[in-house]
Amino acid sequence: MQGKVVLVTGANGGLGTYVTQAFLDRGATVIGASRKIQQTDFNHPNFVAIRAEISTGQGAQALVDLSVARCGKLDVLAHTVGGFAGGQPVAETDDAVFLSMIDLNLNCVFYILRAAIPVLRQAGSGRIIAIGSRSALEPGAGVGAYSASKAAMVSLIRTAALENKDAGLTANVILPGTMDTPGNRKAMPNADFSKWVRPATVAGLTVWLAGDAGTDVNGAAIPVYGSEA
Numbered sequence: 543m544q545g546k547v548v549l550v551t552g553a554n555g556g557l558g559t560y561v562t563q564a565f566l567d568r569g570a571t572v573i574g575a576s577r578k579i580q581q582t583d584f585n586h587p588n589f590v591a592i593r594a595e596i597s598t599g600q601g602a603q604a605l606v607d608l609s610v611a612r613c614g615k616l617d618v619l620a621h622t623v624g625g626f627a628g629g630q631p632v633a634e635t636d637d638a639v640f641l642s643m644i645d646l647n648l649n650c651v652f653y654i655l656r657a658a659i660p661v662l663r664q665a666g667s668g669r670i671i672a673i674g675s676r677s678a679l680e681p682g683a684g685v686g687a688y689s690a691s692k693a694a695m696v697s698l699i700r701t702a703a704l705e706n707k708d709a710g711l712t713a714n715v716i717l718p719g720t721m722d723t724p725g726n727r728k729a730m731p732n733a734d735f736s737k738w739v740r741p742a743t744v745a746g747l748t749v750w751l752a753g754d755a756g757t758d759v760n761g762a763a764i765p766v767y768g769s770e771a
C-alpha cells in the first residue's frame with residue numbers, strides 16, 4: 543500500500559478504526575473522514591483527518607475535493623459509514639426510521655460514489671470497498687428498513703463495478719454478520735462475543751481487496767458471517 547492514498551469513510555467507527563489502522567500499518571496514506579473525526583484519533587504521520595457529512599451530495603463532493611487537494615489523488619475508497627435502526631415490523635415502521643436508514647446506508651453510498659468515481663478512474667487501478675451487511679441478502683423480521691437499504695447499496699456497488707471495469711477500477715461489498723464492536727458489546731452485553739465477526743477480519747479483507755491480489759475480484763458481495771453462520 544506504499545504510495546497509495548486511501549479514503550476511509552467512518553474512520554472513527556467501530557469497524558472504521560480497524561480499517562484505518564490496517565491501511566496505515568501497510569504504509570498507505572489514509573484520509574479518515576466522519577462528522578466528528580479528529581486528527582488526534584490516529585497517532586500516525588500518514589493519517590489525515592477530514593470532517594465531512596456525506597449524507598448530502600454537496601458534503602460528499604466537498605470531502606473528495608478536499609482529499610484530492612490535500613493528497614493529490616485517490617486510489618482507494620473504503621466506505622464504512624452506515625448504521626442500524628429498527629426493531630419494528632414493516633407495518634409499524636415510521637417514516638423517520640425508514641428514511642434514516644435510506645439516508646445512512648444508501649444515500650451516503652450514492653453520494654460518495656458519484657463524487658469519488660471520476661477521481662478513482664484516474665488511478666488506473668482504483669478500488670472501491672463498501673461495507674454492507676448480511677441482512678442485505680438475508681432479511682430478518684423487524685429489520686426491514688435496514689435490510690432494504692443495505693440490499694439497495696449492494697446493487698449500487700455492483701452497478702459501479704460494471705460501469706468502471708474499463709478503467710481498471712474494481713468495486714466490491716463485504717457483508718458482515720454481527721461484529722464485535724464496542725457499540726454491539728454495549729447494546730448486547732449478555733451475548734457470546736466469541737461468535738461475532740472480528741472487525742480485524744473485515745479490515746484485513748478490505749486491505750486485500752484494495753491490493754494487487756484484489757485485481758481479479760470485481761462486483762462481488764462477500765459474506766463474512768463468523769461462527770453465527
Ligand SMILES: NC(=O)c1ccc[n+]([C@@H]2O[C@H](COP(=O)([O-])OP(=O)(O)OC[C@H]3O[C@@H](n4cnc5c(N)ncnc54)[C@H](OP(=O)(O)O)[C@@H]3O)[C@@H](O)[C@H]2O)c1
Pocket residue numbers: 551552553554555556557558575576577578579594595596597622623624625626646650673674675676717718719720721722723725726
Ligand atoms: N456493527 C455490526 O455488527 C455490523 C454488522 C453488519 C454490518 N455493519 C455495517 O458496518 C459498517 C460499520 O459499522 P460500525 O458498527 O463500525 O458503525 P459505527 O461504529 O456506528 O460507525 C459509523 C461511522 O460512520 C460515521 N458516520 C455516520 N454518519 C455519517 C455521515 N452522515 N457522514 C459522515 N460520517 C458518518 C460515524 O462517525 P461520526 O459520528 O463522527 O460521523 C462513524 O465513524 C456500517 O455500514 C454498518 O451498517 C455493522
